[in-house]
Amino acid sequence: MKKKVLALLTMAAVAAGATGAVQAAEELEDCKLTFLSWYPEEKYQPILDAFAKEYPGIEIEFQYAAPVADYLEKMQVLTSTGEVPDIFYIAAENKTEMIENGYCADISGTEAVSKLVDANKSTYEADGKYYGFAPTTWVGGYFYNKDIFSELNLEAPATWEEFVNVCKVLQENDTRPIIERGEWFWDSFLGPFMNDYLAGDMDYHKEVLEGSKTFADGWGPYIQKWYEDLIVPGYVGEDLVSVSSQEFFSEFATGHAGLLAGHAGHLLEVQKLEPEFEIGFFPMPGTEADVKVVYGAVDCAVAISSSTEHQKEAEAFLNFIARDDMVQLYQDMNGYVIGMEGIESDVDPILEDVARRYSNGEIGVYIPQGNWDAYGTGLQQQLIASSQELLLGDIDCDTFIQNMQDKLAELKDE
Amino acid sequence: MLNSRFFKKFAPFMIGAFVLYTALLIVPILLSFAYSFTNWDGYSRNADFVGLKNYMKIFRSAPMLAALKNSFIFCFFNVLVITPLAVALSLVFNANFKARNFVRSAFFFTSVPSVLIIGYIFQLFFGPTENGVLNALLGKIGVDPIRWLSAGILPMVSVIAANVWRLTGWHACIYLARLQGISEEYYEAAKIDGASRWNVFRYITLPLLAPAVTISTMLIIIDGLKIYALPYSFTGGGPGYKTTFMTQLIIKTGIGEKKVGRSSAMAVVFFVIIMVVSLIQLYFSRKREDEIC
Amino acid sequence: MLKKGRWKGIVLQALLIAVTLVFLSPVIYMVLNSLKPYSQMLRSPWALPEGLFLDNYRKAFHQMQFWTSLGNSVVITVASVFLIVVLGVMAAYPLSRFKNKLTGFLSVYFLVGYMVPTQVLIVQIFSVMKIFHLINTKTGLVLVYSASVSFAIFMYQGFIRALPIDMEESALIDGANPWQLFWQVVFPLIKPATATIIIFQTMWIWNDFTLSSLFLSSRDQLTLLLELNLCIGEFNLDWSVMLSIMCIVMLPMVIFYLLMQKQIIAGMTNGAVKG
Numbered sequence: 001m002k003k004k005v006l007a008l009l010t011m012a013a014v015a016a017g018a019t020g021a022v023q024a025a026e027e028l029e030d031c032k033l034t035f036l037s038w039y040p041e042e043k044y045q046p047i048l049d050a051f052a053k054e055y056p057g058i059e060i061e062f063q064y065a066a067p068v069a070d071y072l073e074k075m076q077v078l079t080s081t082g083e084v085p086d087i088f089y090i091a092a093e094n095k096t097e098m099i100e101n102g103y104c105a106d107i108s109g110t111e112a113v114s115k116l117v118d119a120n121k122s123t124y125e126a127d128g129k130y131y132g133f134a135p136t137t138w139v140g141g142y143f144y145n146k147d148i149f150s151e152l153n154l155e156a157p158a159t160w161e162e163f164v165n166v167c168k169v170l171q172e173n174d175t176r177p178i179i180e181r182g183e184w185f186w187d188s189f190l191g192p193f194m195n196d197y198l199a200g201d202m203d204y205h206k207e208v209l210e211g212s213k214t215f216a217d218g219w220g221p222y223i224q225k226w227y228e229d230l231i232v233p234g235y236v237g238e239d240l241v242s243v244s245s246q247e248f249f250s251e252f253a254t255g256h257a258g259l260l261a262g263h264a265g266h267l268l269e270v271q272k273l274e275p276e277f278e279i280g281f282f283p284m285p286g287t288e289a290d291v292k293v294v295y296g297a298v299d300c301a302v303a304i305s306s307s308t309e310h311q312k313e314a315e316a317f318l319n320f321i322a323r324d325d326m327v328q329l330y331q332d333m334n335g336y337v338i339g340m341e342g343i344e345s346d347v348d349p350i351l352e353d354v355a356r357r358y359s360n361g362e363i364g365v366y367i368p369q370g371n372w373d374a375y376g377t378g379l380q381q382q383l384i385a386s387s388q389e390l391l392l393g394d395i396d397c398d399t400f401i402q403n404m405q406d407k408l409a410e411l412k413d414e
Numbered sequence: 415m416l417n418s419r420f421f422k423k424f425a426p427f428m429i430g431a432f433v434l435y436t437a438l439l440i441v442p443i444l445l446s447f448a449y450s451f452t453n454w455d456g457y458s459r460n461a462d463f464v465g466l467k468n469y470m471k472i473f474r475s476a477p478m479l480a481a482l483k484n485s486f487i488f489c490f491f492n493v494l495v496i497t498p499l500a501v502a503l504s505l506v507f508n509a510n511f512k513a514r515n516f517v518r519s520a521f522f523f524t525s526v527p528s529v530l531i532i533g534y535i536f537q538l539f540f541g542p543t544e545n546g547v548l549n550a551l552l553g554k555i556g557v558d559p560i561r562w563l564s565a566g567i568l569p570m571v572s573v574i575a576a577n578v579w580r581l582t583g584w585h586a587c588i589y590l591a592r593l594q595g596i597s598e599e600y601y602e603a604a605k606i607d608g609a610s611r612w613n614v615f616r617y618i619t620l621p622l623l624a625p626a627v628t629i630s631t632m633l634i635i636i637d638g639l640k641i642y643a644l645p646y647s648f649t650g651g652g653p654g655y656k657t658t659f660m661t662q663l664i665i666k667t668g669i670g671e672k673k674v675g676r677s678s679a680m681a682v683v684f685f686v687i688i689m690v691v692s693l694i695q696l697y698f699s700r701k702r703e704d705e706i707c
Numbered sequence: 708m709l710k711k712g713r714w715k716g717i718v719l720q721a722l723l724i725a726v727t728l729v730f731l732s733p734v735i736y737m738v739l740n741s742l743k744p745y746s747q748m749l750r751s752p753w754a755l756p757e758g759l760f761l762d763n764y765r766k767a768f769h770q771m772q773f774w775t776s777l778g779n780s781v782v783i784t785v786a787s788v789f790l791i792v793v794l795g796v797m798a799a800y801p802l803s804r805f806k807n808k809l810t811g812f813l814s815v816y817f818l819v820g821y822m823v824p825t826q827v828l829i830v831q832i833f834s835v836m837k838i839f840h841l842i843n844t845k846t847g848l849v850l851v852y853s854a855s856v857s858f859a860i861f862m863y864q865g866f867i868r869a870l871p872i873d874m875e876e877s878a879l880i881d882g883a884n885p886w887q888l889f890w891q892v893v894f895p896l897i898k899p900a901t902a903t904i905i906i907f908q909t910m911w912i913w914n915d916f917t918l919s920s921l922f923l924s925s926r927d928q929l930t931l932l933l934e935l936n937l938c939i940g941e942f943n944l945d946w947s948v949m950l951s952i953m954c955i956v957m958l959p960m961v962i963f964y965l966l967m968q969k970q971i972i973a974g975m976t977n978g979a980v981k982g
Contacts, residue, residue: 036924040937041926042770061925062925062926063924063925063926064924064926064937065924066936066937066939069670070920070936072669072670073665073669073670073921074921074924076456076669076672077669077829077830077833077921078842078924079456080456080674080830080833080834082837083837083842083843097455097458097672101458101459176543179543182650182652182653183650183652238561238564238565239542239543239559239561239564240542241563241564241652241653242540242541242542242561242562242563242564242569242649242652242653243541243542243543244537244538244541246537246538246541246946247541247542247543247545247546250543250545250749251543251544251545253749254545254749256543256544256545272945273745273746273749274746374672377670377671377672378670378671378672378673381666381670381671384652385477385652385653385654385655386654388564388652388653388654389653389654391653392564392653392654394654410471410475411671411673415804415805415806415872416804416805416872416875416876416879417876417879418805418807420805420879420885421801421805421807423885424800424801424804424805424885424889425801425809427797427798427800427801427889428797428798428801428802428813430793430794430797430798431794431795431797431798431817431856431860432798432813434790434794434850434853434854434856435817435820435854435856435857437835437854438832438835438836438850438851438854439819439820439823439825439828439854439855440816440819440820441831441835442828442831442832442834442835443819443823443828443831445831445834445835446827446828446831449830449831456830506723511716511719511720511723512720513720513723513724516724516727517723517724517727518972519968520727520730520731521727521730522968522971522972523731523734523961523964524730524731524734525910526910526957526960526961526964527734527914527953527957527960528913528914528915528916528932528956528957528960529914529916530914530916530932530935530936531935531953531956531957532733534939534949534953535733535734535736535737535953536733538736538946539733539736545749547736547752550752579730579733587971587972590972591972636821636822639824640824640826642824642826642917643916643917646916660827661824661826661827664826664827665826665827665829668829668830669829669830674830677827677830678831681827681828684824684827685823688822688823688824689819689822692821692822
C-alpha cells in the first residue's frame with residue numbers, strides 16, 4: 001500500500017520535474033562524459049537508459065572497475081597520470097586523498113546534494129564543502145536461519161550474552177554458528193564495541209588518528225572480549241580465515257551455518273540461491289538490549305572531476321540520479337537504504353525495521369575503515385592480516401592492538 | 415663473427431627494440447630508484463626527498479621480511495618438487511604406449527589456462543567448509559574437513575601445489591625434448607654391457623639431462639619470483655602474511671597504501687635480489703655449457 | 708609369458724590414464740559444473756549434468772561482451788607478438804654477428820628485462836605512458852607487452868649463432884642489401900625460433916591479467932580475461948555461470964593449443980636445447 005502511494009507521488013514528481021529538466025537540457029552542451037563506476041554496467045543500465053532518453057546530447061562513456069581493491073587501484077593509477085574521468089566514485093577508502101589533493105569538484109551548490117540527509121551529506125564533506133553525492137547507506141548485522149532457530153528454540157538475541165548463548169547452542173547442535181569471509185570475520189567483535197563504547201564517543205577514531213586516543217583505549221577491551229567469548233570457544237572458527245565469498249553464501253544457504261554477517265547486498269545473493277528456509281535479521285548486539293549503532297556505512301559517492309570541461313553537464317547527471325524516481329532505480333541496484341529526505345526505501349521486508357530506524361535518525365552506522373581517512377586501506381589491510389593471525393593463534397590480543405597502532409604510526413610517519 | 419666494417423649497416427636494426435625497451439622497462443626501473451628516495455604517494459603533485467628512510471623502514475617491516483621469505487620458500491620448493499616429478503613424467507612421455515599422446519597433452523594442458531582462472535578453481539577445491547570440493551570428497555569417506563588454507567603451513571603448501579600442478583607438465587616437456595635428443599647409441603652400448611635399468615638412468619640419462627635441469631630450474635625460479643595472479647585469485651595473500659609474495663606486497667604498498675616511495679624501495683631491493691639470483695644461475699649454466707662443449 | 712607382459716602393460720596404462728584424469732580433475736570439474744544449475748553444482752559437483760543444460764552459457768554470453776573482448780584480445784595479442792618478433796629478431800642479428808663493446812653491453816642490457824617482473828613497475832610505467840597519452844588504449848598496452856623483447860632476443864641469438872656465417876659474409880662482400888639479406892635469407896632459416904617465440908608470447912600475453920587490468924578500463928577495450936574479472940566479485944555469486952564464463956575465456960587458448968600442439972613440443976625442444 002505504502003509503495004503504491006509512493007509510486008503515485010513519484011509519478012507526480014516526475015511529471016513536475018520533467019518540464020524543468022527539459023528546460024535545463026537546452027542550456028547544456030552536447031558532449032561526452034567519461035564515468036568510472038563502482039557498480040557494473042548491467043546494474044546501472046536502467047539509469048543510463050533513462051538518462052540517454054532525457055539528455056540525448058550527453059553521451060556517457062561507461063567504465064567499471066570492481067570494488068574495492070581493483071577500483072582503488074584503477075583510480076590511483078588514473079589520478080597519478082592525470083587521466084581522471086569526468087565523473088567517478090569516491091569511497092571511504094580514498095575520499096580523503098581525492099578531496100585533499102583537489103581531484104574532486106565542489107558540488108555543494110547542486111540540487112542533488114541538497115536533497116541528502118545529514119549523515120549522507122557529511123560523509124563526503126571537507127571544510128564545509130561537499131564533494132560527493134552518496135544517495136544510499138547500507139545497514140547490516142546478522143541474517144539467521146529461522147528454521148534452525150525454531151528447531152532449537154532459539155530467538156533472535158538482543159544482548160551480547162544472548163548472542164553468545166545462541167552461538168553455543170548452535171555449535172552444540174553441529175551447526176556452524178557464524179559464517180563470514182576471511183577478510184571480514186573480525187566484524188563479529190563490533191556489536192559490544194559499537195553499542196557500549198562508540199555510541200558514547202562517536203569521534204573515537206578521529207581521536208585515534210590525532211593521537212589523543214589509541215586503539216588500546218577503545219578497541220582493546222572489546223577485542224579481548226571477542227577473543228574470549230567467540231574465538232576461544234570456537235564460535236568463530238579458525239577455518240573462517242580462508243572462506244571465499246562463494247562458500248560464504250553456500251554455507252549459509254545449505255543450512256550448515258546459523259548466522260551470516262552481512263547487509264542487503266548479501267541478502268540478495270543468498271536469496272538467489274533459493275534457500276529452503278526463512279531468513280530473519282537482527283543487528284549486532286551490545287551488552288544492553290537497546291541498539292544505538294549498527295554495522296553499516298554511507299555508500300560510496302558520485303563525484304565530479306575538478307578538471308572536467310563539462311561540469312554543468314556532469315552536475316546534470318548527478319541531479320538526474322537524485323531525481324525521486326531515479327534514486328529508486330539506484331536503490332534497486334544495490335538494495336541499500338536511501339538517505340534522502342522524504343523518500344522511503346524499498347528495502348527487503350527482512351530489513352525494513354532497521355532501515356526505518358536509520359532513516360528516522362534513531363541509530364548510527366559504523367564500519368572501522370570508514371573512519372580512517374587516508375590511512376583506510378593500510379589499516380584495513382593490517383586489520384585483515386592481524387585478525388587472521390589472531391584467529392589462528394599466531395599472535396595474542398595485545399599484539400593485535402599493538403600491530404594496529406604501529407601500522408598507524410608507520411602510515412602517518414611520512 | 416662478421417667483419418666489423420658491416421656493423422654500421424646493421425646497427426640501426428637494434429634501434430626499435432632499444433627505444434621501446436628503454437622507454438618502457440629501463441626508464442621505469444630508473445624511476446623506481448628515483449621514487450625510492452622520496453615519500454611520493456602517487457596522488458599528490460609533489461613529493462619530498464627522504465634519503466634512505468624508506469630502505470631503513472622496509473628492512474624492519476615484518477610483512478616485507480615475511481614476503482621475502484615466502485618468495486624464496488615458494489621458489490625453492492617449486493624447484494624441489496617440480497624437478498623430480500617432471501623428470502619422472504618425461505620418462506613416461508618418452509615410453510612407447512598407446513595412450514601416450516593423450517597423457518602428454520593432458521599433462522601439458524594445465525599450463526594453458528590463465529593463472530587467474532587456476533587460482534579461482536583451486537579456491538573452490540581447497541575451500542575450508544564442507545562445500546569445498548576436496549573436503550566434500552573427504553567427507554564421503556568420513557574424514558573431517560581439512561583447513562587447507564589456514565592450518566599451519568598448509569596455505570603455502572596449497573599454493574605450491576597449485577603451481578606444481580600448473581607447471582609439471584610443461585617442464586616435463588623440456589626434459590622430454592632433451593631425452594629425444596639423446597642418441598640411441600648410448601643405450602645400446604649400455605645394453606651390451608648388461609647395465610641394469612636403474613644404472614642406465616643413473617649413469618646415462620640423468621647426466622645427459624643436466625643442461626635441461628639448469629634451464630628448467632632457472633625458468634621455475636624466475637617465474638616463481640614474478641608470481642602474482644595465482645595468490646591474487648587463490649588466497650589473496652592470507653591468512654596473515656602466509657602466502658603474501660614480494661610482487662603482491664609491492665603492489666599493495668604502492669597502490670593500496672599509497673606509499674609509492676616505500677614500494678619503490680621494495681622493488682629496488684627485489685630487483686637486486688633477482689639480479690643476484692639470475693647471475694648465479696647464468697654463471698652455472700655457462701659453466702655447464704663449457705663443460706659439455 | 709608374453710601374455711603376462713601384455714596384461715601388465717594394459718593395467719599400467721589404465722592406471723596411468725586414471726592418474727591423468729585425477730590430475731585433470733580441476734578442469735573436468737570446471738567444465739562439468741558449467742553445464743549444471745548452481746543448486747545442482749552445490750549438491751552433487753561430480754555428477755554428470757542432467758541433460759543438456761546450456762542456460763549458464765546463455766547467461767554468460769548475455770553478461771559478457773564476448774565478441775568485442777575476443778576481438779580486443781586477438782588484436783592486442785597479434786600486434787604485440789608481431790612487434791616482439793620483428794623487433795626481437797632485428798636486434799638479435801647484429802648482437803650475435805658482431806663482437807664489439809656496444810653489442811657486448813647491449814646483450815647484457817637486454818637480459819635485465821628478462822628478470823625484472825613488469826608487475827612491480829606499474830606506477831612507473833604509467834608515468835611514462837602518460838607523457839605519450841597511451842593510457843586506456845590498446846596501442847599503449849601493446850607497446851608495454853612489446854617492450855618485453857628480452858626473451859625473443861635471447862632466443863634468436865642462440866639460433867643465429869648456430870647458423871653458418873659464410874654465406875652472409877660473402878653476400879655482404881658482394882654488396883648485398885643488408886635489409887634484403889636479413890629478411891630473405893637469414894629470417895627464413897630461423898623459423899623454428901620464430902615459431903617458438905610466437906607460441907610462448909601468445910600464451911603469455913593472452914593470459915596476462917595484471918598489466919591489462921591496469922592499462923585498460925573502458926568496457927569496449929577489455930580483453931576476455933578482463934571480462935571474466937568483471938563478472939567475479941561481490942555482485943555475482945552464481946558460480947556455475949562463472950565457471951561457464953571461465954570455460955568461454957579459456958576456449959580460444961585451448962583451440963590454439965590443440966592446433967599448435969606439435970609446434971609447442973618442438974618449441975620446447977628449441978627452448979631447451981638453445982635457450
